[in-house]
Amino acid sequence: MLEMKDVYPRISLARLCRLLGITRQAYYQHYWEVSDITIEHQLILDRVVEIRQVHPAIGGRKLLYLLQPFLLEHQIKMGRDALFDLLAANKLLVRKRKRRISTTQSHHWLKKYPNLVKDWHPSKPNELWVSDITYIPLMNGFLYLSLVTDAYSHKIMGYAVADNLEAINTTKALDMALSNLTEVPGFLIHHSDRGIQYCSFEYVNTLKQNNIKISMTENGDPLENPVAERINGILKEEYLRHYPLTNLNQVIALVDDVVDRYNRLRPHQSINMVTPEVVHEKQLLINRTWSKKKQYVTL
Numbered sequence: 001m002l003e004m005k006d007v008y009p010r011i012s013l014a015r016l017c018r019l020l021g022i023t024r025q026a027y028y029q030h031y032w033e034v035s036d037i038t039i040e041h042q043l044i045l046d047r048v049v050e051i052r053q054v055h056p057a058i059g060g061r062k063l064l065y066l067l068q069p070f071l072l073e074h075q076i077k078m079g080r081d082a083l084f085d086l087l088a089a090n091k092l093l094v095r096k097r098k099r100r101i102s103t104t105q106s107h108h109w110l111k112k113y114p115n116l117v118k119d120w121h122p123s124k125p126n127e128l129w130v131s132d133i134t135y136i137p138l139m140n141g142f143l144y145l146s147l148v149t150d151a152y153s154h155k156i157m158g159y160a161v162a163d164n165l166e167a168i169n170t171t172k173a174l175d176m177a178l179s180n181l182t183e184v185p186g187f188l189i190h191h192s193d194r195g196i197q198y199c200s201f202e203y204v205n206t207l208k209q210n211n212i213k214i215s216m217t218e219n220g221d222p223l224e225n226p227v228a229e230r231i232n233g234i235l236k237e238e239y240l241r242h243y244p245l246t247n248l249n250q251v252i253a254l255v256d257d258v259v260d261r262y263n264r265l266r267p268h269q270s271i272n273m274v275t276p277e278v279v280h281e282k283q284l285l286i287n288r289t290w291s292k293k294k295q296y297v298t299l
Contacts, residue, residue, distance in 0.1 A: 040076050041086055048092060054261055056242035060084050060093070062266070065273050110199035115224065116215035117191050122152040125280045126185040129157060129177065129212075131192040132228035133170065134236065136161070136255075138245045145235070145255065146170040148177035151191070151227045153280035154268055156259050161252045167200035174206055184210075191215040193225060235262065 047070050051063060058066070064083050071078060078086075087093045122128040128151040136143045146169050148158040158177030162169035174190075190212045192198040198216065207214050217224035239258045245251050267273040271286045279286060 040074070040078075043074060044071075044076065044078065044083075044086065045090060045092070048087070052092075055238060055266060057238040058266065059238075060087060061269065062273070063087075065267050110196060110201075111204075112194045112199060113214040113216045115191075115218050116189055116213060118224075124283060124285070125150050125153045125155070126181065126188055127152060129188065129190050130225055130228040131170065131173070131190065131198065132225060132232055133165065133195070133197065134232035136236065136240055136245065136251055138247075138251070140246070143245075143248060143251050144169070145232075146173040146197075147228065147231065147235075148173050148190075149227060149231050150276075150280055152286075153276045153284075154227065154231065154271060155263050155276035155280040156231065159255060159259055161248065161255050163248055165197065167197040167203055170197040171200075171202050171206060174203065178206075178210060187213075189213045189215050191217075191225060192228075193217045231262075234266075235259075238266075 044067065047067060048063065051058065051066050055062075055066075060083060061080065064078075064080055067078075067083070070076075084093070117128060129148055130151050131146070131148045133144055133146050136145050144162050144165055146160045146162070147156055149156050157180050158173040158175065160169045160172035160176070188211075190207050192215075194216045197203060204214065235255075235258060239261070240251075240254065243254060245254065263277045264275055267275055271279050271284075274284065274286075278284065
């Protein structure tokens with residue numbers, strides 16, 4: 001009986017290298033380089049998994065930014081395209097989902113206010129707050145999240161989770177935002193849609209009692225309140241939808257944690273890859289170029 005070595009005779013490494021026209025030194029060098037690359041890629045993938053435990057669906061550019069200290073520590077060179085290729089090869093690229101449920105009821109008799117920020121942009125924190133309500137999908141339904149965010153730093157100042165769209169819940173978010181102020185701002189505008197929650201007597205009175213100017217969108221176009229819309233998407237797509245949520249108490253606890261992660265740990269492209277907490281608390285001046293078409297879009 002023929003043995004495998006008779007059918008497929010073994011070729012020595014020296015002969016193989018001669019056939020390929022390379023030296024054994026070049027062969028070993030290539031082997032070592034491939035091994036090193038494989039080890040480096042596995043180190044990066046392990047670190048990506050660690051980061052994604054905190055930020056489950058953070059985008060590739062921000063992921064590369066968060067990886068920089070790790071790459072420097074291990075003397076690994078990797079650019080954006082190489083990281084994207086590595087993530088794609090390991091099925092770690094994030095796919096964005098588009099789903100929209102209306103939370104705005106603007107057909108009501110309550111007073112609506114004009115848009116004060118149409119051609120105006122804040123120059124520091126606590127000059128413009130933006131508010132909005134978004135939905136949180138559960139395993140068997142929905143809850144609602146009211147947010148108040150500083151438009152300059154993108155820091156979430158106040159929030160409230162509820163199982164209904166009553167105005168009292170948006171007011172709770174506003175009360176939290178006001179309680180987080182360390183000093184009374186000299187000039188502050190509050191911008192929202194024309195939903196009944198923001199036009200309610202309780203909400204409007206809270207704004208007026210704190211000398212906050214009231215601004216509202218003119219129609220239902222999301223571009224009239226882009227910071228609020230974008231942050232809604234970040235919280236849902238990058239964090240909340242990655243957990244099996246079933247009840248109000250569970251969501252409240254998770255939102256507390258997620259808002260903290262968002263404010264303190266997530267870098268933002270539009271504020272020079274700094275976190276909202278740092279920009280807000282240190283009153284950093286961000287070198288930002290505003291444009292009508294792309295204002296507030298990239299976070």
